[in-house]
Amino acid sequence: MPATQISTAPRPGVLGLIGDTPVVEITRFDTGPCRLFVKLESQNPGGSIKDRIALSMIETAERDGRLKPGATIIEATAGNTGLGLALVAARKGYKLILVVPDKMAREKVLNLRALGADVRITRSDVGKGHPEYYQDLAHEITAGLDNAFYVNQFGNEANPLSHETTTAPEIWRQMEGQVDAVVCGVGSGGTLTGLGRFFKRVSPETEMVLADPEGSVLAHYVKTGELLEAGSWAVEGIGEDFIPPVADMSLVTSAYTIPDRESFETARDLLVLEGILAGSSSGTLVSAALRYCRDQTVPKRVITFICDSGNKYLSKMFNDFWLLEQGFTDRPHYGDVRDLVT
Ligand code: PMP
Numbered sequence: 490m491p492a493t494q495i496s497t498a499p500r501p502g503v504l505g506l507i508g509d510t511p512v513v514e515i516t517r518f519d520t521g522p523c524r525l526f527v528k529l530e531s532q533n534p535g536g537s538i539k540d541r542i543a544l545s546m547i548e549t550a551e552r553d554g555r556l557k558p559g560a561t562i563i564e565a566t567a568g569n570t571g572l573g574l575a576l577v578a579a580r581k582g583y584k585l586i587l588v589v590p591d592k593m594a595r596e597k598v599l600n601l602r603a604l605g606a607d608v609r610i611t612r613s614d615v616g617k618g619h620p621e622y623y624q625d626l627a628h629e630i631t632a633g634l635d636n637a638f639y640v641n642q643f644g645n646e647a648n649p650l651s652h653e654t655t656t657a658p659e660i661w662r663q664m665e666g667q668v669d670a671v672v673c674g675v676g677s678g679g680t681l682t683g684l685g686r687f688f689k690r691v692s693p694e695t696e697m698v699l700a701d702p703e704g705s706v707l708a709h710y711v712k713t714g715e716l717l718e719a720g721s722w723a724v725e726g727i728g729e730d731f732i733p734p735v736a737d738m739s740l741v742t743s744a745y746t747i748p749d750r751e752s753f754e755t756a757r758d759l760l761v762l763e764g765i766l767a768g769s770s771s772g773t774l775v776s777a778a779l780r781y782c783r784d785q786t787v788p789k790r791v792i793t794f795i796c797d798s799g800n801k802y803l804s805k806m807f808n809d810f811w812l813l814e815q816g817f818t819d820r821p822h823y824g825d826v827r828d829l830v831t
């Protein structure tokens with residue numbers, strides 16, 4: 490049966506719509522000698538790449554007995570894993586507590602609460618080891634509850650495994666077995682590790698390119714093996730102040746550091762030039778992919794991700810007033826300053 494018929498068949502529930510996301514070619518940017526493709530993870534029912542790991546981490550824990558009926562699921566998340574977990578928890582009847590740093594977009598928090606999650610906002614300006622750090626707080630909440638399951642995407646092997654067994658083979662099929670480079674960011678590192686393991690096995694010459702926000706420790710670590718103190722960045726969902734346990738940084742073959750301003754400009758251009766409404770981390774990924782493409786001297790086929798949709802960032806990155814106020818632009822991009830909406 491042709492794939493199109495399969496993909497339009499009714500599913501037994503919304504969780505059946507996770508994965509099998511489309512790939513489109515970027516045609517209106519300068520990609521040097523290369524062809525650049527993006528996989529639209531924004532098309533998942535919860536709106537991001539994290540739906541995949543939410544489903545696999547919950548179903549794995551159900552299978553191995555760590556998650557029991559009536560349990561409370563707890564996670565520390567910047568938002569998208571939370572949205573995926575909220576979707577899966579709602580469908581499967583679990584309670585969910587999410588610990589979220591206060592720099593995250595308000596739309597994400599409202600969305601999570603609307604899905605029935607108990608969202609606890611905590612400080613973004615403290616690091617690991619501080620009791621108000623989002624992951625430490627999630628640990629503490631779990632310890633104080635009976636029948637609780639701490640998902641811990643940063644150390645959960647079902648996270649990279651879901652990318653190794655679903656995202657990667659989809660890419661391989663959709664790109665017809667010709668992938669010279671995959672560009673990805675690291676939040677938990679699940680995408681990098683899962684894809685890296687698949688390509689190391691199936692196509693070892695495929696390069697794994699890291700896209701890292703300026704201020705994150707990861708790109709410098711890949712280049713030098715040295716862990717610096719983290720700075721700050723405004724892009725959401727990628728960049729870290731530590732090396733997550735599931736992130737196998739040895740899989741990375743090259744790395745690009747992208748300033749917030751460039752990520753936001755690329756995300757804005759993606760919408761105007763390509764009609765793709767993407768979130769801020771996708772701006773970082775596409776910026777790094779474009780730099781990689783333009784650095785090449787021979788034609789290559791490169792793929793990266795639209796990790797989530799831009800609709801969560803309309804009041805921030807897509808708002809010229811916010812960009813001006815935060816110092817990310819000197820003038821409105823598309824329109825007149827008198828038209829700005831606050
Ligand atoms: N982009 C966005 C928008 C995200 O929310 C995340 C996950 N935090 C990522 C990219 C990174 O994915 P991973 O956790 O697999 O490294």
